[in-house]
Amino acid sequence: MGVRNIVRHSLWICWKDLLEFSRSKLRLIMLILMPLFMMVMIGFVFPSGDSMISNQPIALANMDAGYNNTFLGNTFVAQLNVINNNTGMMDLSTAKDFDGIKNKIQNSEVNGGIIIPENFSSNILAGEQGYISIIIDQSNPQMSVIIQTVLSKTIEAMGEQMAIHNLNSTYNNVSIIQATSMVKPYNVQIRSVPEGKTNYFQFVAPGIIAMVVMMSLMTGLPHAISYEKDMGTLDGMLAAPINRLSIILGKVMAQTIRGMLQGFVILLLAVLLFGVVIHGSILLVIALVILTVFSFVGLGILITSFTDKEETATMVMMTLMFPMMFLSGVFFPLQQMPSYMQTFAHFLPLTYATTALRKVMVLGADIPAVATEITILVGFGVILLMIAVPMFKRAMSR
Amino acid sequence: MKETNSTNNGFAIEISHLKKVFGDLAAVDDISLSVKKGEIFGLLGPNGAGKSTIIRMLCTLSRPTDGSATVAGYDIVKHDDEVREHIGLVSEKMIMYDQLTARENLKLFGKLYNIPNDALNKRIDELLGFVRMEKWADHRIDTFSTGMKQRINVIRALVNQPEILFLDEPTLGLDPQSTAEIRELIRRINAENGTTIILTTHIMVEADILCKRIGIIDHGKIVALDTPANLKKLVSGTETSAFEIEISNLEPRMISSLQSISSVKSLVQEDPTHLTVRANGNDSFDSIVDNLRKDGAKILMVKNLEPSLEDVFLHLTGREAREKVSENGSQKRGFGPHGRFRRRSARVR
Numbered sequence: 001m002g003v004r005n006i007v008r009h010s011l012w013i014c015w016k017d018l019l020e021f022s023r024s025k026l027r028l029i030m031l032i033l034m035p036l037f038m039m040v041m042i043g044f045v046f047p048s049g050d051s052m053i054s055n056q057p058i059a060l061a062n063m064d065a066g067y068n069n070t071f072l073g074n075t076f077v078a079q080l081n082v083i084n085n086n087t088g089m090m091d092l093s094t095a096k097d098f099d100g101i102k103n104k105i106q107n108s109e110v111n112g113g114i115i116i117p118e119n120f121s122s123n124i125l126a127g128e129q130g131y132i133s134i135i136i137d138q139s140n141p142q143m144s145v146i147i148q149t150v151l152s153k154t155i156e157a158m159g160e161q162m163a164i165h166n167l168n169s170t171y172n173n174v175s176i177i178q179a180t181s182m183v184k185p186y187n188v189q190i191r192s193v194p195e196g197k198t199n200y201f202q203f204v205a206p207g208i209i210a211m212v213v214m215m216s217l218m219t220g221l222p223h224a225i226s227y228e229k230d231m232g233t234l235d236g237m238l239a240a241p242i243n244r245l246s247i248i249l250g251k252v253m254a255q256t257i258r259g260m261l262q263g264f265v266i267l268l269l270a271v272l273l274f275g276v277v278i279h280g281s282i283l284l285v286i287a288l289v290i291l292t293v294f295s296f297v298g299l300g301i302l303i304t305s306f307t308d309k310e311e312t313a314t315m316v317m318m319t320l321m322f323p324m325m326f327l328s329g330v331f332f333p334l335q336q337m338p339s340y341m342q343t344f345a346h347f348l349p350l351t352y353a354t355t356a357l358r359k360v361m362v363l364g365a366d367i368p369a370v371a372t373e374i375t376i377l378v379g380f381g382v383i384l385l386m387i388a389v390p391m392f393k394r395a396m397s398r
Numbered sequence: 399m400k401e402t403n404s405t406n407n408g409f410a411i412e413i414s415h416l417k418k419v420f421g422d423l424a425a426v427d428d429i430s431l432s433v434k435k436g437e438i439f440g441l442l443g444p445n446g447a448g449k450s451t452i453i454r455m456l457c458t459l460s461r462p463t464d465g466s467a468t469v470a471g472y473d474i475v476k477h478d479d480e481v482r483e484h485i486g487l488v489s490e491k492m493i494m495y496d497q498l499t500a501r502e503n504l505k506l507f508g509k510l511y512n513i514p515n516d517a518l519n520k521r522i523d524e525l526l527g528f529v530r531m532e533k534w535a536d537h538r539i540d541t542f543s544t545g546m547k548q549r550i551n552v553i554r555a556l557v558n559q560p561e562i563l564f565l566d567e568p569t570l571g572l573d574p575q576s577t578a579e580i581r582e583l584i585r586r587i588n589a590e591n592g593t594t595i596i597l598t599t600h601i602m603v604e605a606d607i608l609c610k611r612i613g614i615i616d617h618g619k620i621v622a623l624d625t626p627a628n629l630k631k632l633v634s635g636t637e638t639s640a641f642e643i644e645i646s647n648l649e650p651r652m653i654s655s656l657q658s659i660s661s662v663k664s665l666v667q668e669d670p671t672h673l674t675v676r677a678n679g680n681d682s683f684d685s686i687v688d689n690l691r692k693d694g695a696k697i698l699m700v701k702n703l704e705p706s707l708e709d710v711f712l713h714l715t716g717r718e719a720r721e722k723v724s725e726n727g728s729q730k731r732g733f734g735p736h737g738r739f740r741r742r743s744a745r746v747r
Contacts (some may be wrong), residue, residue: 003510012509014493016502023497023538232491236554239457240510241482 006249009242013250017224018257031258035266039274042204042331054088056147058136059095059104059113067122072130076116079158089150098135105137112136112147114155121329160184165327201274206357207330209263209285210292214318214350216259217252217293218321221300230310244396245389248301255300256293263289279364288360288370294355298384302340305388307394324350349380400638410435410562410594411456413687415465418451418618425451427618428465433596434610435561438588440609441598442707448618449598450490453566456596457487470561483511486555486563490570492547493554496540497746500531500550503539504557511558525553543650552583562594563587569604581608602707612707614714621714630711640676641683646696648673655693659685664712674703676712 021027060080064073084090093110095101099111113135134151136144155321160183167179174182225248228234237247267285270276278285303320307313325331327341328350334342345351356373359365367374411433418426426448433439441449454460456469458478467474469725470484472700494503501522508518520722526532529549539547548568555563565584569577581604587593597607605612606626614622614629622629635729645652656675661682675686690697703709719722 008512009510012506016498016506019502020495020497232489233493233495235454235459235487235489235491236493236507237459237510238459239482239485239487240507240558241479242510 006243006246009246010249010253013237014257015245017251017254021254021258031262032265035208035262036269037264038208038212039201039205039269042201055091056112056143058090058092058147058151059101059112060092061095061097061101061113061115062367063097063118064116064120065118065122066079067125070121070125071125073116074119076120076130076132076158079113080154083154083158098133099134101135101360102273111143112151114151122253126210148269199275201270201276202362203333203358204331205266205274206361207277207328207354209266209289210265210353210357211325211328211330213256213259213263213289214296214302214324214353215321216262217255217296218300218303219314219317220255220258221248221251222304222307222317223310225304226257226307226310226313229308230255238396244393247396248304248389248392252293252297252300256290259293260289261288276361280360280366284360284367284370285357288353288356288374291374291377291381292349292357295349295353295381295384298381298386298388301388301392302384305391324348327351329354349377352376352380356368405598408435408502409433410437411439411467411469411596413452413456413465413467416452416455416462416467417464418448418455418460419463426455426462429615429618429620431464431613431623433594435594436588436592437611438584438595438597438609439613440605441615442602442605442612442711443598443615444600444601447615449600449615450566451487451618452615453564453598456481458482458484459565483558484561485560486560488552488555488563488565488568492551494539494547494551497538499536499538500526500542501535503550504554505626508555508738513558521557521559525556528556528586529553529607531609543576545572548572548576548580551582552580552587556587556591556593557592559591560593562596565595565597567598567600569599569601573746577604584608585721602711606707614711616715622710626707628687629707632713640709641675641686642699642701643673643675643686643690643697644671645673645690646671646698648695649693652690652693652695655689656686659689661685671698674719676709681725694712 060077062073062077065075081092084092093104095104098113098115101110101115104110105113115133115135117131117133120130120132132155134148134155136148138144139351163183164176164179167174167182168176177338226235228237234247238244249269267278299320303313303316305318327337328348329345329346330350334345334351337345352373356370356377359370359373363369403597409432411431413429413431416426416429417424429448429452441452443449450461455462456467456474458474458481461475468482472478472480472484474481482636495506498506502526505518508521513521522535523532526535529552531546531549531553534542539550542550552565552568568584569580572580584595584597585608588595597608599607609626611623611625612629613620620630620687648667653667653673656662656673659677659682661677662675663678664676668674677683677686683702687697687700
């Protein structure tokens with residue numbers, strides 16, 4: 001007996017599980033399709049760093065009454081059209097007034113509107129500011145925030161150009177460059193560590209890898225055990241002179257290999273299709289993924305021991321997994337969440353797995369830089385296993 | 399810390415006051431019995447009587463609430479691993495992986511018993527030959543018929559050359575041909591290897607033809623334990639007799655009229671034209687036939703049934719008739735291969 005036998009038996013059980021898995025073509029296809037769908041879905045659903053809005057239907061109401069036959073509103077519209085022709089971000093249509101825009105928004109014809117008020121020309125020509133109103137659609141908060149930001153920036157930029165032009169033409173001794181520095185004294189430039197364009201995939205890929213490996217293990221393990229329990233095949237293993245640990249160990253190995261394969265598919269897709277660059281050591285990435293598995297194994301075993309039916313196991317898993325997916329900073333940075341949620345997130349191992357993987361993959365961090373996360377993940381794993389293994393042994397000999 | 403195998407007394411299994419309680423239900427209630435080496439021992443009883451629970455405890459899959467038992471000389475609680483070395487289990491549900499081939503299944507289980515490769519390959523070929531399945535060795539289990547599956551399932555339990563083979567309802571859900579095949583296989587395993595076999599069944603005929611001794615179990619207790627012949631003697635000594643009657647124009651009123659006869663103990667309608675009637679007293683035959691004639695029944699055949707284990711069972715528990723009538727007489731024993739449903743339906747009774 002002893003450790004050697006436990007490992008040997010578990011390897012045979014792992015062999016059996018993988019063999020079973022490889023016999024199902026559909027499962028093999030899903031192994032690749034699932035990560036692919038996930039990446040593509042995330043790529044399109046979540047806002048990517050440099051994605052600008054394009055072809056947004058926007059209604060424009062030019063109500064400018066003019067002043068002494070000067071219609072600055074028309075000039076503004078012309079300028080906006082020029083900019084829009086270059087960027088293609090808006091699909092401009094006209095409306096009569098606020099009610100007209102409101103109507104169009106209500107009918108889902110447009111996502112927002114711009115109003116140039118009656119006194120636009122008269123205000124400007126009187127040396128005052130010209131007001132422009134941006135109308136947003138509150139039923140679509142995400143989009144309205146983006147439209148609001150983009151339109152405000154565009155109009156502000158137009159205003160700046162106007163100011164520079166005015167300064168330059170009003171004062172002969174002010175060059176365009178000087179005028180620019182007067183209007184916009186600060187010029188912000190974005191640089192990143194490491195150098196390169198920010199890419200939402202870069203942010204999200206490490207988290208997705210950690211998550212998929214976790215999901216594979218957490219759903220796969222209770223499923224694998226309770227399925228065999230339901231089918232009656234577990235009795236065959238339990239009636240054989242093997243340690244109960246061999247069964248769970250074999251299953252864990254099989255599920256881990258499966259999860260790692262999926263994680264690897266994601267990594268490959270991320271690099272080949274989505275332009276993700278791995279800055280750190282790939283070996284460290286793999287080691288971290290294995291550590292992630294280790295930190296979750298206990299939880300998987302615990303749930304397996306508590307639930308007697310496959311259905312129950314799946315339900316419990318789903319209930320636990322969803323908050324983990326969304327609270328561990330996989331899709332959104334932790335800092336975006338309210339503080340009590342951030343506190344909660346710190347009790348989830350996935351949080352540390354995601355952080356560590358992100359540091360290594362995106363920032364090129366080395367082991368000392370992720371030592372805290374590694375320690376915490378090992379801690380989670382050890383504590384959960386210390387609770388789970390005796391529970392599992394007890395559950396197996398009821 | 400291997401303890402010496404103490405089966406010198408000729409017993410493969412010794413059970414002493416074994417008890418298993420689930421909640422407030424005593425599934426196995428203070429059972430004591432011994433099974434001799436090389437014997438085919440039958441545990442007979444209706445669904446839910448506790449047969450499977452006894453098997454599960456003897457196979458170390460379930461811990462007894464109280465009492466003790468030794469299997470192959472080893473205590474089932476203290477030396478469970480040694481017990482496992484010496485047993486094979488064919489349980490109600492097949493212990494096989496459908497997507498794997500027959501050989502792969504056998505190999506997995508062989509490896510769990512630490513059988514070295516050469517010996518294992520030889521053993522697998524031997525076992526496949528034993529059930530004439532060599533040709534199918536490398537075919538996936540899910541391409542097999544139920545009968546073929548069960549043959550592989552049985553030899554799977556033999557891969558470690560067990561001293562004792564447990565068979566929990568081995569012919570459940572099989573067609574008559576496969577049933578006969580499996581029964582023959584059980585006899586051969588016992589005859590050729592001297593393997594002790596513990597068989598549970600609710601099919602009286604099966605116990606009758608296979609088992610040397612039979613323990614009849616009801617409500618977790620042993621109600622009788624003897625050879626099939628001796629058990630039948632229990633009944634033939636009484637006045638109960640059974641008739642099978644075939645009536646071409648059988649009508650419900652004839653049945654109710656028969657039921658009103660005081661000597662008729664039970665009545666089961668087997669199919670649209672057949673009745674099985676059990677009655678007391680010497681003149682019961684006359685009164686039954688008279689009654690049927692009076693009702694205008696056209697009797698095609700009357701057969702006096704030999705006492706069977708079924709009668710033994712009825713005699714011992716008085717329950718079977720009740721069970722059948724409550725099922726409208728149309729439902730025969732057993733609800734098919736789905737153990738859970740069967741068990742529940744039997745327990746609600």
